[in-house]
Amino acid sequence: MKKLNIILFFLWCILLINLVKVNASPLTSCLSSIKGQTVYPNNKTFPSLILDENLYVNYTPSVLIYAANNQDVQTSINCATKLKMDITARSGGHSYEKYGLGGRNNVMVVDLTNINEITIDSKAKTAKIGAGNRLGVIYDKLSQAGFLIPAGTCPSVGIGGHALGGGYGFAGRKYGFAADNIISMEMVDANGKLLQVDKQTNADLFFALRGAGGGSFGIVTSFVFKLHEVPPQVTSMQFQFRRSQVQQLFTAYNEVGQTLDNNIVLSVSLDKDSLSIDGLYLGPAKNAKDAMKPFLSRAPKPTSSNFKQETFFDSVITFSYVPSNDVAKPKHHPYFFKAKSFFVNKGLTSEAIDTLSNFLSTVSCSTYALFDLLGGTANIVDDTSSFMHRDSIYGIQLVGSDWKNKAQGDKCVKELNDFGKNFQSKFTSYFSYQNYIDRDLDDWQTRYYGQNFNKLVDIKTKYDPNNLFKFPQSIPVKG
Structure with a gap:
């Protein structure tokens, strides 16, 4: 009897295997040789795996393929071709418009997380x-x-x-x-x-x-x-200013920003209440203070300043603004947001600063602007690269976020889009940054790739x- 039960058990297993083969969809059959993990929408973990960074835009893929190697990527592409499916790759899931999920529903997503050599x-x-x-x-x-x-x-x-x-x-x-x-x-x-x-x-x-x-x-x-x-040591720099000093600060930023020592990286942050600068100098604090003198001598007096000498990786932690454990083992912190981007090649005028400052004070959602100083090696033209944003003093990222419901979000996004179009036509260059991808940008073909x-x-x-x-x-x- 025991032997019969064993035989019946194995027969049942064979039957189940055959049933699975018969009922398997063309997609699951095609992807059956994948060495990594395939996750379908009926999996209970699926919703958490497609959150990504921006909660404002949401798409549902047909499958997530966590490729283990190049062969898994090749298999996925061959299946997409065979089944006439759309396919996309996701590296970190940080695309502002969720193009790592394809930017629409029912896309085959190849997640590269495990290709991490x-x-x-x-x-x-x-x-x-x-x-x-x-x-x-x-x-x-x-x-x-x-x-x-x-x-x-x-x-x-x-x-x-x-x-x-x-x-x-x-x-x-x-x-x-x-x-x-x-x-x-x-x-x-x-x-x-x-x-x-x-x-x-x-x-x-x-x-x-x-x-x-x-x-x-x-x-x-x-x-x-x-x-x-x-370098053995780098210097993290942080400066706080009164918001009323914004015009004077940008006068200095426009005048001497690009001529500063190439070891310096600066980013100005402006919102409705505050004005600050984060910076990094690739060297010790004494040298950083000397290198910053041409700028600080023209800028308004900060309400606070800090030069912190530390290791390079510690500076990464300083400017990540996430818990230190999240830097070496990073994870997403999803939130609702919309971003616009601009490049400035002649410095913003006082009218432009006033226009932006007023918008930040009146827009319906929490909004800030970052001004990343360019120049130096970043502005050297490379004919072997299609990246064409090489003649700017700084790039601007304008981010609206933290609305409470879809209606508020839609209102904020419209305000950002309307402002961005007007601001770009009057005060900045024609171009925008493709890494701050913006689905609502007109003539993106030229603005991103010139x-x-x-x-x-x-x-x-x-x-x-x-x-x-x-x-x-x-x-x-x-x-």
């Missing part, structure tokens, strides 16, 4: 970095080996979209944008083929990916970055003629 070659001063790594992890591991790459201040941002769209932040004025420091990449194309991409191999794709590569041409799975030695757009369309048509990789603001194919 970081291999450092100290002698060559290079690192191979998987596209699923977050900036906080990268800073942590590189700094332990005595190196850094120039990149952003938010530790939960994924390196994939960040570097492919430019990538500005720590050390940017000395070492350029993150994209400028990419030596080579691995990318899976629309045919499921793994391509090597560098200055000599697929050079046109190398041009496109470094500045316009966020999801339009294929799925980049890894980078080789040029590394820079971390004179490079037509060339990018040609490259897109060559490598993805059937437009497999697409989202609402992806590079299109010809015709």
